[in-house]
Amino acid sequence: MYQLKQMLNDLVDYVYKDDPRLKAYKAFYIEVVDKKYKGRHGDYNHALKRIRLMNTYRDENKLIITSIHELAHHINHMQGNSDIHGKGFYANYEKLLHGTLDMGLVKKEDWLKAKHECRDSRSENKVERIIKVYKPKDSGYKAGKTKFTVYGAYDYKEDLKEKGFTYNKIVKGWEKETDESEYKIIQDYLDGKSLKYIVSGANKYIVKDPEKKEKQNAGKWTLSVQNSYPIKDDLKEHGYRYRKEDYCWCIHYNTDEELQVHLIYLNNLCFHYNIEIECLEMEKYFKRHEVRLILKR
Ligand SMILES: [Zn+2]
Secondary structure, three states: OHHHHHHHHHHHHHHOOOOOOHHHHOOOEEEEOOOOOOOOOEEEEOOOOEEEEOOOOOOHHHHHHHHHHHHHHHHHHHOOOOOOOOHHHHHHHHHHHHHHHHHOOOOHHHHHHOHHHOOOOOHHHHHHHHHHOOOOOOOOOOOOOEEEEEEOOHHHHHHHHHOOOEEEOOOOEEEEEEOHHHHHHHHHHHHHOOOEEEEEEOOEEEEEOHHHHHOHHHOOEEEEEEOOHHHHHHHHHOOOEEEHHHOEEEEEEOOHHHHHHHHHHHHHHHHHHOOOEEEEEEEEEOOEEEEEEEEOO
16 A cells, blocks of 8 residues: 555645645555445545545556545545535545646546546536546656665675766665666666665565575564654554664564565555655664664654
């Protein structure tokens, strides 16, 4: 769901860029209910600022469309409006729908195909009307911007420099932002050299550590979260333990897939609490391998 949350954040950023309440509009979280519901595909709880998505067997476009309906409820609520499917709601819904068309997130045909997915019984015609009044605009939106950070690559530093990487002293790694077209080339290069790296970005978190694979059986790996005081109760509930030596909340994991699930959870949590993630790095900690997530103070 991290991917969807990030996408909705991008949409809100685009549609409401000059609105002073922008931050509040993005302060919601998404919960997926893994059950079939007859009567509804989603709902919004304004006390919890929670969007729930049901019937996730439906295709991705329909899930996005449901989430945008619920997002319109959230934004309408944050604007202090109390109508459920009234003027305020539809003003926001229209802006968001047009935003998805500008950004190419959902196509016109898909909106029309999914028009009965909308919970409001009167909204069927509204979707058609909203699409009719749409005037195309290019958002310049680029999905999939990602950042590579490469570690322990001393032997390859000239190569990396040539490829446009720059050294970040703080994380002790070589960094480069890429777009979709370059992504695969960089990834193949790094994999070919068996380098250690992290890919972080709008829709992915990948940690690659060839050295780790060899030692997979040597013990569990650790994910630690620094500056995590505001979210400590959530972490505790999710099985994280406090490490006194460096004031971190930690969890052990075994596989890369497990690590990714944790990172996506942490991302969602940080969005919910409006905390920025400053960086993600790898290091050895007491001879143990550790992935460290540092939150902004
Ligand atoms: Zn509704």
